[in-house]
Amino acid sequence: MALNTLPDIGGNAFSTLTPEKEKQIGDVLIRQTRARLPMVYDPLLDEYLNALGNRLVARSNDVKFPFKFYWVNNQEINAFASLGGNIVSHTGTLAVSESESEFASVIAHEVAHVTQRHIARFVEAQNQRSPLTIASLLGSIILATINPEAGMAAMAASQGAAQQSAINFTRSNEQEADRIGMTILAEAGFDPNAVPIFFSRLSQQSRFVNQQLAFLQTHPLSQARVSDTRLRAQQFPKRFVPDSQDFTLTKSRILARYHYSTKDALIIFERMLTEPGGNTRANHYGLAIAKLDNKNYEEARILIEDLLKQDPYNLYYLDVYTDILIAEKKYEQAKEFLQQAYLLRPNNQVVTLNYANVAVKSANYGLAVHLLRNLLYYKDDNILAYDLLSEAYKAQEDFAKYYETRSDLFYQLANYPKAIDDLNEALNSLKPDARLENRRIEAKKRQLQAEFERLQRM
Incomplete structure (x- = not known):
């Protein structure tokens, strides 16, 4: 952090x-x-x-x-x-x-x-x-x-x-x-x-x-x-600018996940696919999300696998396909699928977070920690990464790192009192001979306390 x-x-x-x-x-x-x-x-x-x-x-x-x-x-x-x-x-x-x-x-x-x-x-x-x-x-x-x-x-x-x-x-x-x-x-x-x-x-x-x-x-x-x-x-030249595929897929994702209710999204995307010009990849993608969220896993998987055949490296499809495999508890299949994607895009947050999530679900906590620490090295404000990493450390019973990671998470939410409390818990969880770690976390706590005090004066 x-x-x-x-x-x-x-x-x-x-x-x-x-x-x-x-x-x-x-x-x-x-x-x-x-x-x-x-x-x-x-x-x-x-x-x-x-x-x-x-x-x-x-x-x-x-x-x-x-x-x-x-x-x-x-x-x-x-x-x-x-x-x-x-x-x-x-x-x-x-x-x-x-x-x-x-x-x-x-x-x-x-x-x-x-x-x-x-x-x-x-x-x-x-x-x-x-x-x-x-x-x-x-x-x-x-x-x-x-x-x-x-x-x-x-x-x-x-x-x-x-x-x-x-x-x-x-x-x-x-x-x-x-x-x-x-x-x-x-x-x-x-x-x-x-x-x-x-x-x-x-x-x-x-x-x-x-x-x-x-x-x-x-x-x-x-x-x-x-x-x-x-x-x-009117002072600019007239131009036709087609929408990017990312825009249409993002819009379908927002409509399915954040705009309509779970049941309404299913009805709306099914209807859009029957309308003139509505048989698009974006609407099939939206319908796949709606079916997944309505727990129609098999139908959702058929839809997303068809989309993946057309565009096997598409991150939007990868994300939903991973969610379906997790929902079906097919963790090993999901891990194999994401391992290949990670080799192609090792620094991509979509791939890394999905891969780490599957690793946590399948109790491969060491892999999850490795993936998430690498991600946070260059994207140190990622809330999902901190959340998943703390879950992995807790499962490993590494409570010093668990509490320190939770402290980092609360810092990203500007909750200084909770962040400082968790650093105290991290210090209490260290082994007696972990002197370097003790000094490092103590220094981190002092820096947080000083920042919080200065913020209160602003």
Whole structure:
């Protein structure tokens, strides 16, 4: 685990947010956010969103730090950017996007908010009126994604600026994010016309519901703004941008796992396959997930094996096929299947996590530990990896490592008291002659305690 070094910012914590400070504070905020929102820890969705997001970032100017992208399990259409290049999308945003360019337009808009430092400048301005705390910022972020209207009001009130709404309510910042986001979108190879199309559909939808859509509460959408994006899109060459297969499979996965109920997903995908143009791999994939989740294992396996014949290296199919084999308790077959995939993609989190999960299920704990420690070496914020690794250590009755790994997991969720408690348990579980390990864990505990104390002062 790589502990963050918090900035020593004292009483004027947010008066001048350098990119370095913004990144450090943003990392704390996103860890706290992950602990308090229903985040989605799905390696396939994670890989898709971060690949798409970084494709957009690569076409952006004024990028000051690496970006990270996260999912919240929420059917509302919304996305938000936080400090330090952390961008969060609701699963509902992709579920209603009718093209990949539409979904990419939402992410490009949030990227533009970050690169133009709208959030950082807003925080600095608010802090000049009334000193900010990490807690007030976090509370506003949480409320904003659960109840956008209340969240924005809370942010304004807690920061002593009731007359001014949060960053996304300022017209000039929204217009700038629209303009720069559309340029990013086009440069990344997507269709700029997706912006006015998506906006127009949202605007139409909001007319027929009693409560305004979450996206429109945090990103106010006037007719002038829709018209402006339409005129701006006409300045770009017309192009047809087909959806990638990863987008269509990701959408099916979100619809089956996070948007519809288990029973409804089965009915919906069966119906979509009978509609004109609906006999697609993505709909077969969605149906396979629905059948798996409804415990129709044999039917699910037939569907996914057929898809694997057409595309044997597809990670989406690999993941569902592994889940089916685990559900059927065919652990050895799953291990053989994943061993080959791991040889081809040793650093891929989808393959590694599936392989480690099968290793744990089949009581091959040494293999699981080896796989997961390698994964965490280059992806040290992976919640699923920490969870599986702690399970493997517990099964091995290696309680010192079990508690230390649980401490790492709680650190990733910004639960410092629990992380420190588990390090104490790790120390108590060490053998008397394990002096080096004792000193290492003691040093780790002191670092955590110092970081927690400094965070409490922010």
